[in-house]
Amino acid sequence: DQQVKQNSPSLSVQEGRISILNCDYTNSMFDYFLWYKKYPAEGPTFLISISSIKDKNEDGRFTVFLNKSAKHLSLHIVPSQPGDSAVYFCAAQKGSSNTGKLIFGQGTTLQVKP
Amino acid sequence: NAGVTQTPKFRVLKTGQSMTLLCAQDMNHEYMYWYRQDPGMGLRLIHYSVGEGTTAKGEVPDGYNVSRLKKQNFLLGLESAAPSQTSVYFCASRGIMGNQPQHFGDGTRLSIL
Numbered sequence: 001d002q003q004v005k006q007n008s009p010s011l012s013v014q015e016g017r018i019s020i021l022n023c024d025y026t027n028s029m030f031d032y033f034l035w036y037k038k039y040p041a042e043g044p045t046f047l048i049s050i051s052s053i054k055d056k057n058e059d060g061r062f063t064v065f066l067n068k069s070a071k072h073l074s075l076h077i078v079p080s081q082p083g084d085s086a087v088y089f090c091a092a093q094k095g096s097s098n099t100g101k102l103i104f105g106q107g108t109t110l111q112v113k114p
Numbered sequence: 115n116a117g118v119t120q121t122p123k124f125r126v127l128k129t130g131q132s133m134t135l136l137c138a139q140d141m142n143h144e145y146m147y148w149y150r151q152d153p154g155m156g157l158r159l160i161h162y163s164v165g166e167g168t169t170a171k172g173e174v175p176d177g178y179n180v181s182r183l184k185k186q187n188f189l190l191g192l193e194s195a196a197p198s199q200t201s202v203y204f205c206a207s208r209g210i211m212g213n214q215p216q217h218f219g220d221g222t223r224l225s226i227l
Contacts (some may be wrong), residue, residue, distance in 0.1 A: 036218075043204055043218035044218045089157065104158075107156055
């Protein structure tokens with residue numbers, strides 16, 4: 001029972017274009033969502049997050065959109081750069097959690113071509 | 115500015131051997147976590163701790179034990195390693211207040227032959 005799903009294992013875009021990574025979830029109790037970026041041989045690094053009281057959060061080239069009715073979030077990277085090539089994980093946390101536990105998606109490998 | 119440090123970085127074990135993975139954080143975080151990452155599976159929670167002296171099971175705890183004797187350290191033990199435990203193990207920590215991200219170490223790549 002995968003509560004957080006990233007249905008696209010990989011994505012390839014040209015440098016300068018927009019990258020859109022998608023994530024779906026099934027549990028309506030999730031109310032805090034995060035995106036992590038992971039390079040090979042390194043740990044995941046936090047990228048951006050969004051609370052369920054918002055539908056959009058921006059940080060520089062990165063924007064996360066949340067559609068609660070569809071149980072869907074997406075990460076937009078504009079413009080994409082070769083250094084953005086990495087694996088991206090979305091993660092979700094239940095609002096009632098007093099443990100900070102996260103449920104992760106399977107990850108999407110982004111390749112940005114020069 | 116070390117953050118979360120995991121040791122060792124690589125290890126090869128034979129089936130049946132035991133070992134302990136060490137995680138240390140210098141951010142005074144209350145919460146600590148152990149994950150494993152396998153191809154196509156994302157990160158799955160093995161065990162976690164919400165404070166010194168406390169531990170709890172995560173999604174995939176079988177075959178692992180943990181201890182949190184000091185706030186800054188979280189140990190993951192494999193008592194009798196099995197090939198199915200070949201994986202990359204990540205430790206993470208976070209503070210207690212509100213919504214905040216977990217901070218990860220760089221992982222331990224473990225191979226069980």
